[in-house]
Every structure is written in structure tokens, then in C-alpha cells.
Amino acid sequence: MKLHYLSTLCCIPAALLLHAQLHAQQSSWVSLGTADAGLGSVTAQRIYVTDVNNDQYPDIVVISGEANTGLKDNLKVYVNMRDTAMTAAGNARIFVDVTDVSGINAAPGTAPGNNDSRGTTIAALADVNNDGNVDIVRGNYYGTSLSTYTDYGDRCEVLLGNGTGKFTPVANNGLHELGLINPTGFSFLDYDKDGRLDLFIARWFRDYGQNQWSAGILMKGNGDGTFTDVSSQAGITQQEPMFGSCAVDWNNDGWPDIATAPYCRTGGQLWKNNGDGTFANVAASAGYNSQVLPGDGGQPLCMWSSVPEDFDNDGDMDFFFSLVHGGNDPGEGHSTIVINKGASDGYALAWALDRMTRNAPKSSHNGDYDGSWLDLENDGLADLVMTQGHYMPATDRLYVFRQQADHSFPDATGALGLVRAETNNVHQLEALDYDLDGDDDFVFCKNDHPRTLHLVRNEIGQSGNWTAVRLAAPAGVNRDCIGARIAVYAGDLVRMREVYAGRGNSAGQQPLALVFGLGSRNAIDSVCVRWPDAAGTVTTVRRPPVNRYLQITGSGLSVAQAAGNAAKTILKAYPNPCRNHILLQLQSHGDRVEPGQVSVYDLQGREMKDVRLHPAGPEIVYCDVQHLPPGMYMLRIVTRGGAALAQPFTKTE
Numbered sequence: 001m002k003l004h005y006l007s008t009l010c011c012i013p014a015a016l017l018l019h020a021q022l023h024a025q026q027s028s029w030v031s032l033g034t035a036d037a038g039l040g041s042v043t044a045q046r047i048y049v050t051d052v053n054n055d056q057y058p059d060i061v062v063i064s065g066e067a068n069t070g071l072k073d074n075l076k077v078y079v080n081m082r083d084t085a086m087t088a089a090g091n092a093r094i095f096v097d098v099t100d101v102s103g104i105n106a107a108p109g110t111a112p113g114n115n116d117s118r119g120t121t122i123a124a125l126a127d128v129n130n131d132g133n134v135d136i137v138r139g140n141y142y143g144t145s146l147s148t149y150t151d152y153g154d155r156c157e158v159l160l161g162n163g164t165g166k167f168t169p170v171a172n173n174g175l176h177e178l179g180l181i182n183p184t185g186f187s188f189l190d191y192d193k194d195g196r197l198d199l200f201i202a203r204w205f206r207d208y209g210q211n212q213w214s215a216g217i218l219m220k221g222n223g224d225g226t227f228t229d230v231s232s233q234a235g236i237t238q239q240e241p242m243f244g245s246c247a248v249d250w251n252n253d254g255w256p257d258i259a260t261a262p263y264c265r266t267g268g269q270l271w272k273n274n275g276d277g278t279f280a281n282v283a284a285s286a287g288y289n290s291q292v293l294p295g296d297g298g299q300p301l302c303m304w305s306s307v308p309e310d311f312d313n314d315g316d317m318d319f320f321f322s323l324v325h326g327g328n329d330p331g332e333g334h335s336t337i338v339i340n341k342g343a344s345d346g347y348a349l350a351w352a353l354d355r356m357t358r359n360a361p362k363s364s365h366n367g368d369y370d371g372s373w374l375d376l377e378n379d380g381l382a383d384l385v386m387t388q389g390h391y392m393p394a395t396d397r398l399y400v401f402r403q404q405a406d407h408s409f410p411d412a413t414g415a416l417g418l419v420r421a422e423t424n425n426v427h428q429l430e431a432l433d434y435d436l437d438g439d440d441d442f443v444f445c446k447n448d449h450p451r452t453l454h455l456v457r458n459e460i461g462q463s464g465n466w467t468a469v470r471l472a473a474p475a476g477v478n479r480d481c482i483g484a485r486i487a488v489y490a491g492d493l494v495r496m497r498e499v500y501a502g503r504g505n506s507a508g509q510q511p512l513a514l515v516f517g518l519g520s521r522n523a524i525d526s527v528c529v530r531w532p533d534a535a536g537t538v539t540t541v542r543r544p545p546v547n548r549y550l551q552i553t554g555s556g557l558s559v560a561q562a563a564g565n566a567a568k569t570i571l572k573a574y575p576n577p578c579r580n581h582i583l584l585q586l587q588s589h590g591d592r593v594e595p596g597q598v599s600v601y602d603l604q605g606r607e608m609k610d611v612r613l614h615p616a617g618p619e620i621v622y623c624d625v626q627h628l629p630p631g632m633y634m635l636r637i638v639t640r641g642g643a644a645l646a647q648p649f650t651k652t653e
Helices: 084-089
Strands: 030-032 046-050 059-063 075-082 093-097 122-126 135-139 157-161 167-169 183-189 198-203 217-221 227-229 242-248 257-262 270-273 279-281 302-309 318-326 336-340 349-352 366-374 383-388 399-401 426-432 441-446 453-458 465-471 485-490 493-498 514-519 526-530 538-542 549-553 570-574 581-587 595-602 612-617 620-624 631-639 644-651
Touching: 046 122, 046 426, 046 441, 059 122, 122 183, 135 183, 183 257, 198 257, 242 302, 302 366, 318 383, 366 426, 465 485, 465 526, 485 514, 493 514, 526 549, 538 549, 570 631, 570 644, 581 631, 595 620
Parallel strands: 183 242, 465 549
Antiparallel strands: 030 453, 046 059, 059 075, 075 093, 122 135, 135 157, 157 167, 183 198, 198 217, 198 242, 217 227, 242 257, 257 270, 257 302, 270 279, 302 318, 318 336, 318 366, 336 349, 366 383, 383 399, 383 426, 426 441, 441 453, 465 514, 485 493, 485 526, 526 538, 570 581, 581 620, 595 631, 612 620, 631 644
């Protein structure tokens, strides 16, 4: 019997968990909701999911375009809003493009040469200055050789968010000053637990043709949106061509470790956090290795993504390795679940190639690019969704592996009706509960051209009970609580997950709020949070309600939520100051809020009649103010519920 990391509460049962299963999977379990969610015309080659405007709903940021270099203005922001045209659906949501007012493609103004260049091939989002708003780090893959790269002036940059979906570049941020570094992965972590987010940067080749490698870079966050390179002091100097990374507490000691996704030449690095500001590469002793077996035709396996999750509910972090060049014949390696053997075995890692079963159609040369854990039917067992593309387009496809009680993962894709044209030849994938109904949906993008974005809506998750947890950081903890561990105890179930941001190739990202399936269990004994602070503080909430989003603070369940109080309606206006237009957004956590009457007044109280109003979504009004003279004004909204709100703004030339 293995003690769970929160051993003060209970031990993991030795018996297998009961698998709460009402019936076998079928096509009614999921549906394609792309068009209904307003994503029908969206293209993407990279996907990031997080809440950029503080309304608790997950928004989507994508990198668009067909190429990897020389692009401009290719970051797009889609804000998650209520769809008032579908009131019969209750909680229907759509994604609205607010890129034009987001500033997310702003040029830093310090790039050499072409200062208006602002292309992006990699991004990650987190609150790097601890002001409660999500920020963005963006970077660029520069091709096969830095020495022959045509310099468009793009560098890694930091942009600070203001909580409305608006971003502003940070000068002298420390990332820009790294120069041409060929990043392929960003992973946020608080490696020294000082309450400020740090960043690990995975790098590809300096020169692919000459087989010249680089080491990863550890950037210490200064808490103001700037970073300092501490790689040498931390001991992270070993070179390796990487295609991504993740940060997770692999050995349950409370300190975040770093795992790389190696590109074909090596087996990978597992950087153990020593807790004193330094790291040691323990990949060999721990068995962290992407090349245990050769791939298709003996080609070296290349890892695109290393995705952590305690899939077997035994209290330690396992991984899914998404591997390219895999084959299906005996003796060939391919994407695999990697089992953490726990404290008794020194947290050694072991491949479990036989856990995942692929049905036909299946490719003989596997281009498995990405994977994401989610509990499809909320039974308390994490399922796995994987993307595949590029090498054999006729059979490359999306895979949904549904976990059974014996921790095997048969292929459920066909039974779910997801072997179809929209799910063939796919690239990147992210799980998200986009409608906050307590089950995870997912989005993915195609690997062919155009790289269309698609949403798969979960229709079966409500068959099981669930809880979902948002964290509000106490003092000494980074505001996003990245590195926090959440454990849910419900009868015989102990489900543990960790909050992270930035994993795999191009730093895929999912919401910071985590969903936990409970199956038929209709009560929660406790929820425990181990905070990523210097003391490793643990907060325990006992007997919280089920089938609700919970907000947990350092002192327990938030007072407002415990009392059932609805949050106040908030009016936000951005950009402010504005030039030609301004967006008005109404936010309320729980109540339906729609703008009714909108008026604009000058400081003498005169109503301005030459303001043109257009709905830009169910909770947003687009105000065309280009005809107003420069000056200060007051916006006033009366909601359909009768609430009156006002917001000053400044109109510039």
C-alpha cells in the first residue's frame, strides 16, 4: 500500500477503483459544436486556453497562419461570451474575436530592423506580475539554422494583461534580450517558491544541418513582468534539441521539476529541483526516456509533448509521451503512458506500451503530436485524447482512449462517432470546460490546410457527479497558483491534479480551474490544496457541495461562495483611452446580464448622439466613437434587469 502525498488524511485503497459506468460509449456522448460556438471560420496552428478577461469562462488564444517564420499579427484572441440568440439552450456560449482591441500583436518597439514585425509561433499565458490578470509570453521559432535565418526582428516578448483582454508590451523584459534562441516550449513554474512565476524555455537546434544543440534556459521572474537568466546558477547547462517541456512535481517533494520533450537525438532531461535554487538531471536514474524502443522502421522517436497526470489515482504523477515516428509492429516504440512507480521505487518511470489499444483505421507511421487528459464521463478515471497527423493523412486521426477500471485504455473513437473527416489529420489539442457545466470539452486544430479549429462538446459528463476547483492565492503564492496540488477525497476515490501552464510543443495550455469527476459518488469528504509556497501549506475544505465550481482560498472555501452570494455585476470598458472605438463588457458570475440602454455623456452631462452602437456579443457592445472630439466622457449602461452602471473613458486623437 502506497501513502498518498497528503498522508495526513488517508491512504490509497489497494483494490481497484469501481468504474461507474452506466452504459458503453456511443456517438451521443459527444457532438461537434464548432459552428454553434462561433468558431466555424477560425484557423489555428497552435491553441491556448485560459481566462484573459477575468469572467471565469475560458477564452481561446490561437496562433494562426500556415508558416512558422516571417508572419505578422498572427495571434488571435477569442473571448467566451453568452450567446443571447440561443436562450433556449440555457448556458450556450460563443467565442467572439476581440483581437483588434486586444493589443496582443503590438510591436515592442525595440526590435532591430523591421520594428513593425510581430510574428509568433509559440506562446504561454500566466500572471507574471501578480496583479490578478493573465499576461502572455510569446516567441518565435527561427527555422533550421540561426546563422542563415532572415531576421524579421521578432524576439521573445512579454505583454502584460489588464484583465479585460487587453495586452501591453514590456520593454527590457529580459526575454527580448536573449536574442535569437529558437524556442519550442515555454513552461511556467515557481522554482524557488518565492511567489513569483519563473519560466523555463525549451530550445531546438542552433543549426539542424550541423547537429548543433542548445541548452534550455531558466528565467527567474522578477514579479514585474521582467525576467533574469539564472540557467548557469541553477545548473541547467546540458545541451539537447527540445521540442517542448513541462513543469510538474514528479517526486512528491513539493518542489516543481522540469521535464523536456526531446527531438529525436536524445531521450530527454528530467531536472530534479533540489530545493536550493539548483537542479540535477536525473533522467537516467529515473528512467525518463523517450527512446526505450525505436520507432517506425528503426527511426529514432521524437517527443512532441510530455503530459503529466496521476491517471491511476495512486498519488504520484505519471506521464503521457506523445511520440512521432512510432510504429505498431512488435518491438517498435510509439506514444505511451509512462507509470510513476512511487516512493518505494524512487519515483522511477516505466513505459506501459500495452495500456493503449488502437483500432483501425490506424497509421503504420505514427505522427502523434499532442495529447490531453480529461474525464469524459466524470467517472473519476482520467481518459486520454491524442492527435495524429502528417505522415499518412488517409489514416492519421484523432484518438479518444477511455480508461477502464484496470487502467487500460481501449480506443473509443469510433464508438463516439469521431472517426470522420473533421477529425482526420489533426495537430494540437486542449481540454476545456467552455460552458462551465462541469465536464471537459476539447478543441483541436487540423494539421492540413487550412488549419481549421474544431470544438468537441461533451454531452455525457453530466451522467456523473463532479466538482471543479478554482484557487485564489494566499500570501506567498503566485496569483495563478501554478504548482498547486488539489486532491479530492470522495469515499473510495482519491483524485489528485496539479495546476500548470505551458506543456509540450509550442507550450499548449489549459484552464487553471480543474474539473474532477466523481462518478456515482454524491458526496465529497474533503478537498485538500497543497499551495506552492515556501512552507508547503495545506488547506482542507470538508464536505463541500458537489456539482459546483468551488473557489478555495488559503482559509478555505470562499465566504461569498459558502454563503451562496452572487457576485456583483461589473462594467468594463476597453481600450481606455481609446481612439476610434471602445468595447463595453458586462460581467457577472452567475446571473444573466445583458446590456439594455447605452448612452454617452460629456462632462457637462450632455448626451452625445453621434455614437454608433453595435452588439459584438451577448454581453458586449461595440461603440464607434471616432466622430467624438477628443476629451473625457461617461458611458452609462442600464441592463435589462434594471441595474445602472457607469464608466468614464478618454477619447484621443
